Amino acid sequence: MQQPKLFADIVFRGGDVVTLDPKNPYVKNGAVAVSGNRIAWIGKAVDLHAHVAGGRQLDISGHVLIPGLVDSHTHLFQSLGKTLGDGMSLLPWLAKFMMPLSANITRDEAVAAVRMATLSSLLGGATTLVDNHYAPVDEGTILAVAEAMEEVGVRGVVARGIYGPMVEGGRRMNCDPRLFRYTAQEELDITRACIAARPTGSRVEVWPMPLNVVYLDPELMIACHDLAMETGTSWQAHCSESMFEVEIFESIHGKRPARWLHDAGILNDRITLAHAIWFDEEEIALLGAAGATAIHNPVCNQYLASGILPLGPLMRAGVNVTLGTDGTACTGMNMFEAMKAAHILQRLRELQPDATSSEMILALATRNGGRMLRRNLGVLAEGTLADLTVVDLRGIHHQPALRPVCCLTLSTMGSDVRHVMVEGEIVVENGRSTRVDQDKVVADCLQASRSLIRRAGIDGLVIDWIESASA
Ligand SMILES: [Zn+2]
Numbered sequence: 001m002q003q004p005k006l007f008a009d010i011v012f013r014g015g016d017v018v019t020l021d022p023k024n025p026y027v028k029n030g031a032v033a034v035s036g037n038r039i040a041w042i043g044k045a046v047d048l049h050a051h052v053a054g055g056r057q058l059d060i061s062g063h064v065l066i067p068g069l070v071d072s073h074t075h076l077f078q079s080l081g082k083t084l085g086d087g088m089s090l091l092p093w094l095a096k097f098m099m100p101l102s103a104n105i106t107r108d109e110a111v112a113a114v115r116m117a118t119l120s121s122l123l124g125g126a127t128t129l130v131d132n133h134y135a136p137v138d139e140g141t142i143l144a145v146a147e148a149m150e151e152v153g154v155r156g157v158v159a160r161g162i163y164g165p166m167v168e169g170g171r172r173m174n175c176d177p178r179l180f181r182y183t184a185q186e187e188l189d190i191t192r193a194c195i196a197a198r199p200t201g202s203r204v205e206v207w208p209m210p211l212n213v214v215y216l217d218p219e220l221m222i223a224c225h226d227l228a229m230e231t232g233t234s235w236q237a238h239c240s241e242s243m244f245e246v247e248i249f250e251s252i253h254g255k256r257p258a259r260w261l262h263d264a265g266i267l268n269d270r271i272t273l274a275h276a277i278w279f280d281e282e283e284i285a286l287l288g289a290a291g292a293t294a295i296h297n298p299v300c301n302q303y304l305a306s307g308i309l310p311l312g313p314l315m316r317a318g319v320n321v322t323l324g325t326d327g328t329a330c331t332g333m334n335m336f337e338a339m340k341a342a343h344i345l346q347r348l349r350e351l352q353p354d355a356t357s358s359e360m361i362l363a364l365a366t367r368n369g370g371r372m373l374r375r376n377l378g379v380l381a382e383g384t385l386a387d388l389t390v391v392d393l394r395g396i397h398h399q400p401a402l403r404p405v406c407c408l409t410l411s412t413m414g415s416d417v418r419h420v421m422v423e424g425e426i427v428v429e430n431g432r433s434t435r436v437d438q439d440k441v442v443a444d445c446l447q448a449s450r451s452l453i454r455r456a457g458i459d460g461l462v463i464d465w466i467e468s469a470s471a
Contacts, residue, residue: 006040008033008055009424012390013045015060016404019380020067020367025359026405032065034386037424042380062394063418064404066362067378068127068155068387069335070369073236073274073295073324076117076131076145077102077110080449081329084461090242090304091173097461098329099176102135104456109448110141111148113328116445118152119433121325121333124414125389127422128369128377129154130324132209132236132274134161135179142194146204153420153427153435155387157373159209159236160194162187162216162224170215172248184220188227195231200374203423205233212238213257214245218264225266234270234293234374240283241275242306258283267292272372274326276314277307284310288317293372296364297326298341304330311346312355322372323364336412339365343409358409390419 010033017030019042031048033041033055041052078098085097114131121129133145137160146158163170164187166180182190194206208224210216221237228235239257240246249257258279261267269291276294279287287294296309314321325331325338343361347353370378377385391412398407398416420428427434453459 003051005053006033006035006051008035008040008052010034010421010426011048011052011055011057012060012065013048013057015063015065015390017042017380018064018066018362018405018408020363021379021381024381030065032380032388034421034424037386039380039382039384039386041382058419060390060418062392064391064393064408065380066389066391066408067366067380068389068420068422069125069365070128070322070373070378071121071126071325071333071335071338072130072272072293072322072369072372073297073326074117074121074129074131074333075134075327075329076114076129076149077105077133077135078113079117079120079328079445080105080109080113080452081458082332084329084453084458087466090306091244093304095174095176097458099179100456100458101452103176103178105135105452107136107138107141107144109452110136111144112444112448114145114148115152115436115441117328117333118149118154119436119438119441121335122152122154122420123417123428123431123433124334124336125391125417125420126333126335127155127387127389127420128373129156130159130236130272131156132159132161132211134209134211137161137190139190139193142190142206143197146198146206150204151436152433153422153425154204155377155422156204157207158194158198158204159207160191162191162208162210162220164210164217164220167215167217168252169248173215173245175215184217184223187220188223191224191227192231195227195233200232207233207235209236212245213240213261214249218253218260222264222266225271228270234272234372236272236274238275239273240278241301243278246278256280256283258286262286262290272322274324275301275306275309277301277309279310281313284313284317284319287314287319291318291320293320293322295322295324296342297324297338298345299331299338300326302341302345308345308349310349311342312350320368320371321364322368334414335365336408336414339409358403358405361409362405386421386424388421389417392416392418
């Protein structure tokens with residue numbers, strides 16, 4: 001007897017499909033059928049009609065369909081100061097640029113920036129964003145940020161930036177005391193209320209993010225972990241981004257950051273550490289044994305000359321490594337750029353051209369992101385969430401496109417993204433948002449940027465040309 005046909009809502013057909021499913025990783029001349037918010041069928045385009053009926057058909061000949069990219073760590077509001085502070089290393093960059101900007105930003109300015117940066121990210125093929133929002137961090141702003149992300153159409157997380165009381169590490173890093181405005185208890189209460197409003201499983205959910213292992217009160221770090229366990233979320237922190245931070249931490253606590261996390265009993269598979277660069281061998285082993293996630297932010301790390309995440313050692317130890325853009329002030333929101341940067345930077349780090357492959361780099365940006373989020377995404381298979389990106393490989397910069405997977409990690413630009421689907425809904429079609437007025441989103445962000453830079457007193461950083469002394 002013939003199998004009954006599936007009824008689809010939307011069908012993509014004609015292009016190649018990169019699934020990231022080890023059982024069926026690449027389908028040449030494939031088709032993908034979507035029903036509701038799930039992938040219903042994947043196979044060869046010639047077999048489609050034998051299995052699937054109905055649905056709006058999109059011809060994607062000459063394109064490659066991939067799982068939606070997961071940007072595991074970014075700061076959407078930072079787009080208000082994009083490129084300012086260029087040439088500074090992390091500590092002055094924070095003290096002279098980012099912290100004054102953060103201490104002065106209003107809710108409306110933050111939301112305008114989040115809307116624009118989310119749109120930029122989505123147009124560039126990312127379907128999930130983990131946004132570490134750390135200014136301002138009142139309950140109303142955190143929920144407004146989540147609302148703005150959802151309105152533009154992504155899936156994601158607002159990782160609420162938590163400061164608590166000023167401690168020795170913060171003083172040594174010259175942190176702006178105006179940002180340390182809440183007590184530890186107030187920080188926890190606000191975060192708990194935000195998680196209650198947007199619990200795990202929401203299209204955009206909230207996580208605790210004690211900002212940095214170096215400048216947070218250790219008791220508050222532990223309480224953030226406890227809050228994540230209690231509410232069933234994951235949590236995120238910046239950790240070991242620069243060598244100086246590790247030196248400061250070690251001189252205060254007598255041990256290195258990951259060792260401290262382990263000894264405090266809060267290193268497990270719910271922790272997600274942004275940067276994760278300056279770990280020693282013992283720390284890498286501890287992270288691997290815990291099943292922790294380390295987030296590689298290769299473009300930002302090069303921009304601030306912070307260092308290079310030890311990808312090979314972390315992966316061999318069993319750490320789940322994902323990929324992020326980190327910081328729209330540094331790098332823009334381009335996950336294809338992040339993939340290429342990780343790809344070739346890691347080869348240089350190991351002086352080995354086989355240190356990475358395109359398949360492995362794509363997994364960091366998709367499958368590993370799904371594992372970090374504990375969601376059924378990042379892999380295209382029957383039953384997974386229908387979050388996907390369609391990339392046009394017909395541009396001259398891809399030709400002759402002999403190995404499409406390599407084109408994705410080496411020659412694709414964000415502007416090659418043709419369609420993006422999140423939760424079974426097409427949110428970008430033919431390179432344009434289906435949900436928001438793009439011109440207005442950009443204009444609102446420009447206006448917010450101008451007034452904030454003036455008010456924060458950082459207009460001195462807006463310079464047309466800096467003559468280099470060493471040129
Ligand atoms: Zn960051």
